[in-house]
Each structure stands twice: as structure tokens, then as C-alpha cells.
Amino acid sequence: MDSKELKKIFDSFNKLKVLIIGDLMLDVYYWGDVSRISPEAPVPIVAVSKKESRMGGAGNVAINIQAMGAIPILCSVIGDDTNGEKLVKILKDKKLPIGGILKTEDRPTTTKTRIISSNHHIVRIDDETEDQIGDKQTKRLLDQVQKFIVGGIDVIIFEDYDKGVISSTLIKNVIALAKKHKIPTVVDPKKKNFMDYKEVTLFKPNLKELKEGLKVDVQAGDIKQVQTVTDQFRKSQKIANILVTLSEYGVFINSDKEKKLVPAHIRNISDVSGAGDTVVSLAALCCALNLPPIQIAFLSNLAGGQVCEKTGVVPVDKKQLFEEALQYMNNK
Numbered sequence: 001m002d003s004k005e006l007k008k009i010f011d012s013f014n015k016l017k018v019l020i021i022g023d024l025m026l027d028v029y030y031w032g033d034v035s036r037i038s039p040e041a042p043v044p045i046v047a048v049s050k051k052e053s054r055m056g057g058a059g060n061v062a063i064n065i066q067a068m069g070a071i072p073i074l075c076s077v078i079g080d081d082t083n084g085e086k087l088v089k090i091l092k093d094k095k096l097p098i099g100g101i102l103k104t105e106d107r108p109t110t111t112k113t114r115i116i117s118s119n120h121h122i123v124r125i126d127d128e129t130e131d132q133i134g135d136k137q138t139k140r141l142l143d144q145v146q147k148f149i150v151g152g153i154d155v156i157i158f159e160d161y162d163k164g165v166i167s168s169t170l171i172k173n174v175i176a177l178a179k180k181h182k183i184p185t186v187v188d189p190k191k192k193n194f195m196d197y198k199e200v201t202l203f204k205p206n207l208k209e210l211k212e213g214l215k216v217d218v219q220a221g222d223i224k225q226v227q228t229v230t231d232q233f234r235k236s237q238k239i240a241n242i243l244v245t246l247s248e249y250g251v252f253i254n255s256d257k258e259k260k261l262v263p264a265h266i267r268n269i270s271d272v273s274g275a276g277d278t279v280v281s282l283a284a285l286c287c288a289l290n291l292p293p294i295q296i297a298f299l300s301n302l303a304g305g306q307v308c309e310k311t312g313v314v315p316v317d318k319k320q321l322f323e324e325a326l327q328y329m330n331n332k
Contacts, residue, residue: 001295003326009289009299010322014069016288019148020058021141021174022159022166022188024076024101025110025128026083027056034117046117055090056112057277058159060315061188062096064281064303067315073153075100075145077133077165079109100144104137110163132164141165142173149177155184155288157280158197162190171196186284188276189213195237201287202241202296203234204280210244220246223261230254241293243300245279251304253297262297265305265328278316279304299325 001009032046055063062072074096078084080103087109091098110128114121133141149156156178160166171193178185184201194213197203205213207220210229218229230242234254241255250264282303286296302324303316 001329003329006322006325006329009286009291009295010069010318012289013285013318016070016154016285017152018065018070018072018284018288019075019100019145019153019156020061020065020072020159021075021145021156021170022058022061023110023161023163024055024059024074024078024087024165025057025112025161025163026087027054027060028052028111028113029054030113030115032115032117034122044117044122046115046122053086053090055087057110057161057163058157059087059090060277061157061159061281063094063315064278065285066094066096068281068285068318070154070285073097073100073148075141075148077102077104077107077137077141079103079107080105081109083109083111083127100141100148102137102140102144104133106134106137107131107164110161128163130162130164132167135169138167138170142170145174146177149181149183153181153183155186155284157284158185158187158189158200159277159280160188160190160193162192166193168193168196175199184284184287184290186280186287188280197237197239199238200240202243202283203237203239204243204245204276204283204300206245206276207247220249223252226252227254227259231259241287241296243279243283243297245276245301245304251279251297251301253293255293258293258297260294260297262294262301265302265324275304278306282316302328 029052030048031050032048034044038045062074065072107129113125115123186202187197187200189205191212234242244252250262252261279300282300283296
């Protein structure tokens with residue numbers, strides 16, 4: 001891959017439409033300073049200086065997709081509550097479509113509140129339910145997905161956080177629709193539905209998810225072991241590509257064409273929150289362009305590392321990513 005090819009890839013991202021199906025969340029941040037311990041209990045007192053609400057979960061994937069110049073379309077179920085209204089407002093503010101966002105009174109909007117001081121997390125508070133959405137809501141969601149697919153989509157992402165939006169029924173039907181319309185499917189899995197994603201284009205677990213999903217003990221530094229496990233799983237599930245993120249070791253790509261570790265780049269790690277969302281976003285965009293597996297792994301790995309240098313859940317910087325990729329190629 002030379003500089004002209006890289007620029008063509010990055011320009012081509014601007015033409016893509018990405019359907020993101022999964023658990024949409026509200027991320028609330030409190031930033032402040034700690035100067036003393038509470039007299040009521042041995043805990044720090046955080047004097048709040050700033051508060052911000054952002055989209056999380058599948059929403060963070062949408063923001064990463066948008067940051068790369070593509071058009072993200074979210075399909076999810078949220079609560080008919082104040083935090084749900086905040087999410088819809090954020091979507092509108094970012095000029096993102098809201099037609100795929102379904103509200104229900106049966107569940108709260110998944111909300112994660114983080115309190116941060118001096119670039120360190122003090123505590124996180126989760127307000128959520130992990131109950132599966134009902135059959136009626138699943139059908140409504142599937143109807144919306146079908147409309148978007150018929151309207152024209154370049155790639156589909158399953159962003160699964162085990163919060164109840166994605167079910168085996170939904171997975172089976174969406175994959176069938178995608179295959180019918182020749183649309184690549186990319187999965188960011190969790191434990192509950194891990195074995196339900198069959199015949200997808202790319203499956204992206206991290207090491208913890210791989211171990212929990214397959215009930216195996218795999219060491220990140222043992223690449224032969226990672227290859228053996230992913231070989232067996234890929235073939236049994238008829239998956240085209242498996243991309244395993246291995247933290248400081250980098251990412252491992254397993255496909256018919258490539259079985260290779262792409263090492264992590266040296267970084268000043270500040271916060272790993274949201275890095276997996278960034279990796280799957282780049283992987284999906286690359287799949288939409290039908291790029292070779294090694295290029296998918298390279299760009300995804302570089303993007304995931306970039307966001308780890310920043311505090312909080314933040315999207316990839318397209319310009320910075322291009323420059324880093326270019327620099328890497330020139331130094332190779």
C-alpha cells in the first residue's frame with residue numbers, strides 16, 4: 001500500500017453508509033479536582049468543574065464512523081425517559097438520523113456516569129437493565145433494519161454489549177438479509193450471543209471476550225495458541241475474518257489469506273475506554289471497501305491505539321490517523 005492508495009482509501013470512506021445495530025448508551029462525565037477526603041466516609045471529594053453527556057456503546061461507533069467521513073445509521077431501543085431524550089438530542093445535534101431509534105417504556109436508557117479527576121477514573125455508576133427486549137420490539141427493530149438495507153447500506157455492524165437489544169433471532173434475520181443484498185457484516189461481540197454470529201464477514205472480540213465466549217484459556221502473548229483457537233472457531237462458524245484485539249500486543253488477524261499478529265505501536269496510554277469501538281469502526285469501513293485482511297488489521301490497530309492516548313471515550317481523528325499511517329509506511 002503506497003501513499004496514493006492510502007489517500008484513495010481515506011477518500012472512499014466519505015462515500016459509505018454504515019448501519020449500526022446494537023446497544024445505544026448515554027455516557028455522562030463529571031470532571032473535577034480532588035483536594036480532600038470526605039469526613040463522612042474515607043472517599044475523595046470531587047469538586048466538579050465540568051459536566052458533559054455523550055453517546056456511548058453503539059453511539060460511540062456511530063461517532064467514529066462519522067469522524068472518518070462516512071454516514072452512520074443507528075438502530076437501537078432506548079428508554080422513553082429523560083436520558084433517552086438526551087440521546088436523541090445528541091443525535092440531532094450531530095445531524096445523524098433518528099429513524100432507527102425506537103423508544104420503550106419497558107426499560108431505562110442505559111446510562112454510564114464516570115467521575116474523573118486528574119485524568120483518572122474515580123468511580124463509574126451504571127443505570128441499566130440487561131433484560132432482553134420483547135418479541136414485539138425485536139420485530140419493530142428488524143422492520144427498521146430491513147428498510148435501511150433496502151435503501152442502500154455498504155456494511156452492517158453488530159455492536160453487542162449484552163444489554164438486551166441484540167438477540168439470536170435478530171442476528172439470524174439480519175445476517176440473512178445482508179447475505180441476500182451482498183452486504184458485509186461486522187461483529188463486536190459479547191458473551192451472551194457469542195456463538196450466534198455465523199457466516200459473518202468479520203468477527204472482532206478482544207481477548208477477554210474470546211476466552212469467555214469459547215470457554216478457553218488463551219494467553220495474549222501465545223500467538224500460536226491464539227491462532228489455533230481462532231482457526232477452529234472461524235471454520236466452525238464459517239466466518240471470513242476474525243480480528244482479535246490483544247491490548248499491548250496489538251491485533252491478530254485470522255482469515256484464509258492472513259494469519260498474522262500486527263504489533264501495537266508505542267503509545268502514551270491514557271484511557272482504553274472506547275478503543276474497541278474505534279477498532280470495529282475502522283474494520284467495518286475497510287470491509288465495506290473489500291480491503292485485504294492485513295490492511296484491515298493495520299488501520300484498525302492504528303486507530304484503536306490513537307484513541308487510547310486521550311482521556312474518556314473519544315472518536316478517532318481522521319487526519320491524524322492518515323498521517324500516522326503514512327509515516328509508518330514511509331518508515332517501513
